[in-house]
Amino acid sequence: VLNFSGVDEILQWCVDNDVQMRGHTLVWHTQTPDWYFREGYTNDGAYVDRETMLIRLDSYIKQMLTYCQDNYPGAVYCWDVVNEAVDEGMGDPNSYFLCRTQCDGKPNPWYQTLGEDYVEQAFRSARKYAAEDVKLFYNDFNTYFTAKRDAIYRLCEHLKEEGLIDGIGMQTHL
Numbered sequence: 686v687l688n689f690s691g692v693d694e695i696l697q698w699c700v701d702n703d704v705q706m707r708g709h710t711l712v713w714h715t716q717t718p719d720w721y722f723r724e725g726y727t728n729d730g731a732y733v734d735r736e737t738m739l740i741r742l743d744s745y746i747k748q749m750l751t752y753c754q755d756n757y758p759g760a761v762y763c764w765d766v767v768n769e770a771v772d773e774g775m776g777d778p779n780s781y782f783l784c785r786t787q788c789d790g791k792p793n794p795w796y797q798t799l800g801e802d803y804v805e806q807a808f809r810s811a812r813k814y815a816a817e818d819v820k821l822f823y824n825d826f827n828t829y830f831t832a833k834r835d836a837i838y839r840l841c842e843h844l845k846e847e848g849l850i851d852g853i854g855m856q857t858h859l
Contacts, residue, residue, distance in 0.1 A: 696757040710768040714793040746810040763820035773832040782840035808849035824854030
């Protein structure tokens with residue numbers, strides 16, 4: 686069950702002032718609490734199996750998108766569906782897009798429970814529940830590094846072929 690009390694005021698302000706906002710972000714390895722991936726929703730439980738995690742991912746995205754769209758129509762014009770899934774330095778070398786396996790020495794729980802296709806699965810759920818006019822983006826940083834840019838391109842090219850992505854968000858930390 687999601688708690689929207691922290692975002693209701695912002696979304697209502699957007700509706701009241703005819704301002705649209707970008708939803709950032711649905712799936713991010715560093716911002717999802719570890720208990721979300723574990724049995725019993727506890728920090729010390731074992732990771733759930735793939736089937737359970739796919740259900741949790743789909744349910745979460747469905748709840749987030751439908752809540753925003755039903756209660757604040759038009760307020761969110763796009764979503765960063767997945768953030769920072771490419772790691773050109775330490776990503777899975779067997780992944781076609783160098784999928785991030787960890788961050789700061791901690792495992793990427795999305796990768797641990799679902800594998801590299803967690804990105805595609807998140808986009809499939811988002812496309813299923815997003816309103817027709819809502820755009821879906823992949824977002825990442827340091828996109829000007831050649832190896833990372835090329836990996837992001839391969840990932841997004843695949844997502845585009847599947848009809849799952851509308852654009853790329855490119856952060857720069859200079």
